[in-house]
Amino acid sequence: MSETTKTLCPYCGVGCGLEVSPPAQPGKPINRDAQGTPIWKVQGDKSHPSSQGMVCVKGATIAESLHKDRLLYPMVRNSLDEPFKRVSWNEAFNRIVDRINQVAATQGPNAICMYGSGQFQTQDYYIAQKLLKGCLGTNNFDANSRLCMSSAVAGYIQSFGADGPPCCYDDLELTDCALLIGTNTAECHPIIFNRLRKYHKKNPNVKLIVVDPRHTATAEAADLHLAIKPGTDIDLLNGMAYLLLRWGYINSEFIDECTVNFPAFAEVINHYPPEAVAQTCGISQTDLETAARYWGESGQVLSLWSMGMNQSSEGTAKVRSLINLHLMTGQIGKPGAGPFSLTGQPNAMGGREAGGLSHLLPGYRVVKNEVHRREIEEFWGLTPGKIPSTPGMTAWDMITGLETGDVGVLWVAATNPAVSMPDLERTKAALKRSPFTIYQDAYYPTETAAYAHVLLPAAQWGEKTGTMTNSERVVTLCSAFKPPVGEAKADWEIFAEVGRRLGFVKEFTFSNSAQVYAEFVEITKGRPCDQSGISHEKLTEKGPIQWPCSETLDVTVTSLQDSKRLYTNGRFHTPDGRARFGAYHSRGLAEPPDPSYPFVLTTGRLYGHWHTQTRTGRIPKITQMHPEPFIEIHPRDAISLGMIEGEWIEVRSRRGKARFPVKITKGISPGTVFVPMHWGALWAEQSEANALTHPESCPDSLQPELKACAVNLMPISAKSMATEEIQKSKVTHIFSSPVSV
Incomplete structure (x- = not known):
């Protein structure tokens, strides 16, 4: 086989198109890694509309991880202190089905939970919803998007009546002013930033504002960097609104005709005069x-945000406060303008479309809406009332449910909560108490595998065919180019087989992912995320397609252009068609610093790594780029602590502690420290960022405030370091129980 396969990068939500070629090409030597293993060639797809051929280091090296440390066969054990033993798929399925039936009979379906991932393909998401929310009758499906984008979802729904970013990447090259807040775009969404940066350099009149307590690579490119104190985002946004209103930079016609609740918003921002806001x-x-003048004087204003806004106990309020600026100035529904959330994961958008959070249903429907539930029940052929009327457990609810015994089955797939969840020691203790945990992943070991009773080998990127939707609502077909390793299966195939063995045979008659997608798009017909005009066949023929794309439209250049932006006519998905202003006062951090814990810790990603290193930690070029975790400290704070570059320091919060080598930089604000979130116990035993964070969450989105907690810092003596032998490299002790094959 020598032909090239078009697919999508499986890392961040930018959704970069890739072209993958076999290791052996006619007339060329076989491409191999350092160990001699043939490696598929990966390069950017120049025809992909989102990335235009660009690719970052993660996408360029993705093929190097395909063969490393793979989970090849189903494995089981009766208790966590036993070794795993290899079993057949039949035995693994029987064990799972027997336990689900037992728990459903004794505790009820609400004791069954699944925790999924924005790394699922849409087909995986959809079949999981049909199994849990439909056939089993529990809304206990949540995904790691709860930790990522749920505040953006809630903000869009409350302001516009429906989820969905209204902008597109072309707006990056059409705007007069870009406000980037709570996003280190240069490192976390580099291809988007490359497009914006090139445009910015060529057009000196375009203004770039970056809001971040750190002087990141993103802030380095800004015309104006606002290094605000953590937790003061709403103060800043309301302060800008105060000035825009006072200076008359508002669109009264748009406000009157297209929005409601402006008087309540105007009353709130009256309490945010510039002198007070600047001090706060x-x-x-x-x-x-x-900043306010840049916004007010620009014809087209684009805002971009990500985890720094979403991961907050007032995440929804932050998102809506930013959207308020667009509504008051009419900066939405036109080229170069609008509020644009940058999705963290490759298919978190597809998950939202498929109903992949515990309060959602497929097709941008919500569990609490009786009409929405009835539509899904009728479509799936369910008994009326089968879908519960209350949202299911969120990711954190599942942890507390393990503590109370309310969870009898926990099924985790394509994510690593033993590293990524907040309050990590509490999370691990809860996972140890789980009576039955199924863990479905492509790799072994991972930190979460240590807490599983059943391991299921999942096919990963390149080994299964399905669709993903990126941040600008572009759907791309990700075609398999190699068979799964060992006995691995696609996630949706595993879910469907369990469904059939539970007795739901007619509900899961799919023989391929194209059939799954065909059913899914039918359920989106007439909805804000209408994809009824998209199919695997059309994606193969015409390439990536942006929604909305109904079945009545031909997929032509014209229809694609029409779908680039939402709300171009000033009408929204609310009952009266008007957008809603949100009136919010700032509440600040859920855990502000105090004399006992005087520093604010913030966490984030690095350019090369991805999430918890399950994939990137196995790629030499990336591990050489980022060999170990660290903590950023301002020189003033380092002097007060007596710290020098490279020394180790212990960071303590009310929940736990971790240790990091010190990196002294003026790029962090005094009183604030930063650590990357990628390292779990498998990679750096005592440097787990989430051992420090807390689970306090936004009341609307239920997204935890992973971005900020109060900590103190304690230098570690050389003698103590020598005695305790701080681990800097890969550790294996918690995974040391042998595997019986």
Whole structure:
């Protein structure tokens, strides 16, 4: 086989198109890694509309991880202190089905939970919803998107009546002013940033504002960097709104005809005069006024945000406060303008479309809406009332449900909660108490595998065919180019087989992912995320397609252009067609610093790594780029602590502790420290960022405030370091129980 396969990068939500070629090409030597293993060639797809041929280091090296440390066969054990033994798929399925039936009979279906992932393909998401919310009658499906994008979802729904980013990547090259807040786009969404940066350099009149407590690579490119104190985002946004209103930079016609609740919003922002806001945020009043003037004087204003806004106990309020600025100035529904959330994961958008959170249903429907439930029940052929009227357990609810005994089956797939969840020691203790955990992944070992009773080998990127939707609502077909390793199966195939063995045979008659997608798009017909005009066949023929794309439209250049932006006519998905202003006062951090814990810890990603290193930690080029975790400390704080570069420091919160080598930099604000979130116990035993974080969450989105917690810092003596032998490299002790094959 020498032909090239078009697919999508399986890392962040940018959704970069890739072209993959076999290791052996006619007339060329076989491409091999350092160990001699043939490696598929990966390069950017120049025809992909989103990435235009660009690719970052993660996408360029993705093929190097395909063969490493793979989970090849189903494995089981009766208790966590026993070794795993290899079993057949039949035995694994029987064990799972027997336990689900037992728990459903004794505790009820609400004791069954599944925790999924934005790395699923849409087909995986959809079949999981049909199995859990439909056939089993529990809404206990949540995904790691709860930790990522649920505040953006809630903000869009409350402001516009439906989820869905209204912008597109072309707007990056059409805007007059871009406000980036709570996003280190240069490292976390590099291809988007490359497009914006090139445009910015060519057009000096275009303004770039970056809001971040750190002086990141993103902030380095800004015309104005606002290094606000953590937790003061709403103060800043309301302060900008105050000035825009005072200076008359508002679109009264748009406000009157297209929105409601402006008077309540105007009353709130009246309490945010510039002198008070500047002091609260820790910035100059001049810089605050400059930001507001940049916004007010620009014809097209685009805002971009990600985890720094979403991962907050007031995440939804932050998102809506940013959207308020667009509504008051009419900066939405036109080229170069609008509020644009940057999705963290490759298919978190597809998951939202498929109903992949515990309060959602497929087709941008919500569990609490009786009409929405009835539509799904009728479509799936369910008895009326089968879908519960209340949202299921969120990811954190599942952890507390393990503590109370309310969870009898926990099924985790394509995610690693033993590293990524907040309050990690509490999370691990709860996972140890689980009576039955199924863990479905492509790799072994991972940190979560240590807490599983059943391991299921999943096919990963390149080994299964399905669709993913990126941040700009573009759907791409990700075609398999190699068979799964060992006995691995696609996630949706595993879910469907369990469904059939539970007795739901007619509900899961699919023989391939194209059939799954064909059923899914039918359920989106007439909905805000209408994809009824998209199919595997059309994606193969015409390439990536952006929604909305109904079955009545031909997939032509014209229809694609029409779908680029939402709300171009000023009408929204609310009952009266008007967008809603949200009136929010700032509440600040859920856990502010105090004399006992005087520093604010914030966490984030690095350019090369992805999530918990399950994939990137096995790629030499990336591990050489980021060999170990670290903590960023301002020089002033380092002096007060007596710290020098490279020394180790212990960070303590009210929940746990971790240790990191010190990196002294003026790029972090005094009183704030930063650590990357990628390292779990498998990679750096005592440097787990989430051992420190807390689970306090936004009341609307239920997204935890992973971005900020109060900590203290304690230098570690050389003697203590020598005695305790701080681990800097890969550790294996918690995975040391042998595997019986």
